[in-house]
Amino acid sequence: MHDVDGEKPIYIQIADWLENAIIDGTLQVDEKVYSQYQLAELFTINPATAGKGLTILLEAELVYKKRGLGMFVAPDAQEKLRAKRKEQTLLQIVQDLLNEASLLNIGTDELNQIIEKERKQRKGDQT
Template structure:
């Protein structure tokens, strides 16, 4: 866990990551709040808050008496949101660092081409 951020957000992100990679499949059951708490060694209320955040966003849903499941379409919704954040979290910092090193946007495209060819 990263000490400087609320843990419930980090739990929600980890569950999202597992949905993105397919480790948790749509309509598949996710671990219980207590299982999350014991695995990550965090307070169960905190784990519950992370899970509830995803329920509010429609990523997970509850089946009364059975448990928590990944909603259909969750994967696409998560990746759509992450794509929006991609510019802010990856492209913008990269451009700022490039500017301070005197690397032009054109040179960046060339570097990307080289890396991916």
């Protein structure tokens, strides 16, 4: 069987992994990011591939370079990533949700009820 999510190129997986580390605070602002060789060792991947993953973060200005020292987390990286996830990942999930809902003949009201019910349950769990 095929993985429904397909298979992302490795350098994108590396970029995703680093972005997750920034979003969840594992990598803090101004903290040094793994070098391409550290990433290559960590995941047993080609250093050029790891470098490509880092370049994505650099081009999105999520990290900045200090000459001879490596790359560091940009001050507004977390904020930028949240906005990006909202526009891309969340939108994709909403599209999937609407596809499934139309398949099951579930209208907007019923869908909202399901979301509201789930949300309440979560709040209940947290208290």
